[in-house]
Amino acid sequence: MARMKFLCDADRCIECNACVTACKNEHEVPWGINRRRVVTINDGLPGERSVSMACMHCTDAPCAAVCPVDCFYTTDDAVVLHSKDTCIGCGYCFYACPFGAPQYPKVGNFGTRGKMDKCTYCAGGPEADMTEAEYVKYGSNRLAEGKLPLCAEMCSTKSLLAGDGDIIAEIYKERVVTRGYGSGAWGWRTAYGDAITV
Amino acid sequence: MNMKTLAQRFVAVLGVVAMLGVAGMAFTPAAQAQQINPTAESVTEDALLQALQEGDKIEGRVSIPDDLSSGLIKPGNASWASTHTGTVRFLTIAAVVGAVVVLALFYMIRGRIMIDGKMSGIRILRFTAIERFAHWLMAGSFIVLALTGLNLVLGRTMILPWLGEGAFSTITVWGKVAHNYVGWAFMLGLILSFLVWVAHNIPNKVDAEWVAQGGGLFKKGVHPPAKKFNAGQKVIFWATTLGGAALSFTGFMMLFPVLAGTQADWQFYQLIHGIVAAGLSFVIIAHIYIGSIGMEGAFDAMGSGEVDLNWAKEHHSLWVEEVQGKADPADPPAKGTQPAE
Numbered sequence: 001m002a003r004m005k006f007l008c009d010a011d012r013c014i015e016c017n018a019c020v021t022a023c024k025n026e027h028e029v030p031w032g033i034n035r036r037r038v039v040t041i042n043d044g045l046p047g048e049r050s051v052s053m054a055c056m057h058c059t060d061a062p063c064a065a066v067c068p069v070d071c072f073y074t075t076d077d078a079v080v081l082h083s084k085d086t087c088i089g090c091g092y093c094f095y096a097c098p099f100g101a102p103q104y105p106k107v108g109n110f111g112t113r114g115k116m117d118k119c120t121y122c123a124g125g126p127e128a129d130m131t132e133a134e135y136v137k138y139g140s141n142r143l144a145e146g147k148l149p150l151c152a153e154m155c156s157t158k159s160l161l162a163g164d165g166d167i168i169a170e171i172y173k174e175r176v177v178t179r180g181y182g183s184g185a186w187g188w189r190t191a192y193g194d195a196i197t198v
Numbered sequence: 199m200n201m202k203t204l205a206q207r208f209v210a211v212l213g214v215v216a217m218l219g220v221a222g223m224a225f226t227p228a229a230q231a232q233q234i235n236p237t238a239e240s241v242t243e244d245a246l247l248q249a250l251q252e253g254d255k256i257e258g259r260v261s262i263p264d265d266l267s268s269g270l271i272k273p274g275n276a277s278w279a280s281t282h283t284g285t286v287r288f289l290t291i292a293a294v295v296g297a298v299v300v301l302a303l304f305y306m307i308r309g310r311i312m313i314d315g316k317m318s319g320i321r322i323l324r325f326t327a328i329e330r331f332a333h334w335l336m337a338g339s340f341i342v343l344a345l346t347g348l349n350l351v352l353g354r355t356m357i358l359p360w361l362g363e364g365a366f367s368t369i370t371v372w373g374k375v376a377h378n379y380v381g382w383a384f385m386l387g388l389i390l391s392f393l394v395w396v397a398h399n400i401p402n403k404v405d406a407e408w409v410a411q412g413g414g415l416f417k418k419g420v421h422p423p424a425k426k427f428n429a430g431q432k433v434i435f436w437a438t439t440l441g442g443a444a445l446s447f448t449g450f451m452m453l454f455p456v457l458a459g460t461q462a463d464w465q466f467y468q469l470i471h472g473i474v475a476a477g478l479s480f481v482i483i484a485h486i487y488i489g490s491i492g493m494e495g496a497f498d499a500m501g502s503g504e505v506d507l508n509w510a511k512e513h514h515s516l517w518v519e520e521v522q523g524k525a526d527p528a529d530p531p532a533k534g535t536q537p538a539e
Contacts, residue, residue: 011237011240015261017261020262032264034262034264034267037260037262037267038260038261039257039258039259039260039267039268039269039270040258040259040260041241041246041256041257041258041270042241042258043258043259046239047237047238047239047240047241048240048241049240049241050258051258051270053270053271062275062276062279062280063279065279065280065283066279066282066283067354068349068350068351068353068354068370069353069354069358069363069366069367069370070354070358070363071363071367083363085364085367086363086364086367087367088367088370088371088374090350090374091455092282095275095278095279095461095464095465095468096275096276096278096279096282097275098271098272098273098274098275098276099270099271099272100266100267100269100270100272107456110378110453110454181237181238181240182242183240183241183242183243184242184243184244185243186243186270186271187243187270187271189243189247190247190271190273190276195243195244
């Protein structure tokens with residue numbers, strides 16, 4: 001099985017936010033929740049870089065470690081998913097995540113956040129694949145259809161890569177060698193314990 | 199063409215040349231700016247991570263109207279997660295298991311602490327209805343809070359395998375709701391208890407003597423003098439007051455994350471909450487033991503409010519003198535211990 005990862009080549013990202021929009025549309029994500037977002041570092045300065053970020057599907061995910069009800073699980077493809085039926089909306093995963101991925105439909109005072117929502121790597125949830133029940137809670141399951149996450153698939157500059165970690169790391173390395181520069185595989189060191197060295 | 203027109207033309211040409219010169223100078227810095235290579239000056243993740251302070255995050259600007267989402271990478275969150283699942287979980291297990299082991303050993307060696315002089319049959323009022331109300335409001339809510347809190351820390355490993363995901367999730371949701379609301383009852387009980395008992399819990403010289411004799415806990419027939427509260431009870435009072443205040447404050451901040459401030463602040467409050475709760479659980483398990491099965495006659499003080507006179511004379515001799523002196527000044531209080539029947 002593949003070890004699925006995301007990689008945002010920030011030297012290619014043009015901050016068009018199409019990945020954000022595609023994700024919201026594909027999964028009918030509730031109002032106020034953004035499973036993916038584009039953050040611009042040093043905005044307006046020479047050498048600014050934009051990074052598209054969502055759940056990185058960490059190795060030894062800290063969200064899964066702190067969950068009091070153990071609602072997270074890792075698929076064979078190493079995608080970190082969770083069960084909204086089991087989630088109690090305590091908010092611990094929000095504080096454990098280095099990437100700001102877990103979000104809640106409501107304002108967090110007095111423990112009334114509602115069920116957590118986050119990027120599923122377009123892989124749905126614990127319900128049977130490609131069912132209505134799964135779609136309503138988690139959005140579409142493109143992985144089950146043999147497709148990769150939509151955000152990466154429709155990226156116009158092919159900045160955002162999704163797929164097996166080794167393969168996309170190889171693509172990124174090749175790019176860095178060819179063009180002679182690279183601002184780094186953003187989040188990889190934090191999520192997977194090692195950065196891509198070229 | 200007269201001289202005047204010639205001069206005018208000369209001035210005009212001079213003006214154009216001067217303007218071109220100024221424009222040329224203006225173009226020079228622009229050309230230099232073109233030489234800045236945005237790629238060479240690009241931010242890199244490595245540099246940002248190295249410059250990152252403890253608990254800080256790499257952040258930028260987002261176009262979506264949600265400031266919270268402007269953070270990009272915050273490695274500190276993962277260290278909070280490992281402290282919570284590591285140190286705090288360990289301390290919680292150590293506190294609960296440690297308390298049970300220590301008390302079991304104490305029970306096996308010392309046994310139940312009995313009233314040496316047997317029951318006298320005479321009962322005196324130890325705690326008024328208000329004192330008992332304050333105590334049980336605090337105690338009842340503490341037990342709910344402790345059980346639901348322990349469930350959040352340990353339930354996943356100790357209860358989930360027995361109940362299954364669905365049932366465990368359901369009880370944990372209700373546990374969370376109970377924890378969030380019963381906390382207010384605890385705060386009220388804590389304030390009431392503080393008000394009714396603080397005057398009796400100021401440490402004094404009698405406490406030093408009590409501690410020197412080990413409170414009489416470890417030797418049969420030893421009963422160091424004590425007022426209304428002995429040094430051990432004062433320790434419980436202050437542990438509850440200060441620990442309870444810390445739990446109340448940090449718990450309040452966790453309930454209102456907007457007031458708590460940044461994520462790092464909330465995480466700090468959460469860790470303090472967990473560690474203080476573990477420590478207070480240890481103290482309270484010991485308190486429950488000595489107030490029930492650990493000592494004959496002790497539970498009555500908080501049960502009916504009235505204790506046996508001989509129990510009172512053995513454990514709170516100075517207090518008995520005080521209250522009996524007040525109640526019946528004609529009858530001088532007995533000196534020392536009463537002989538057994």
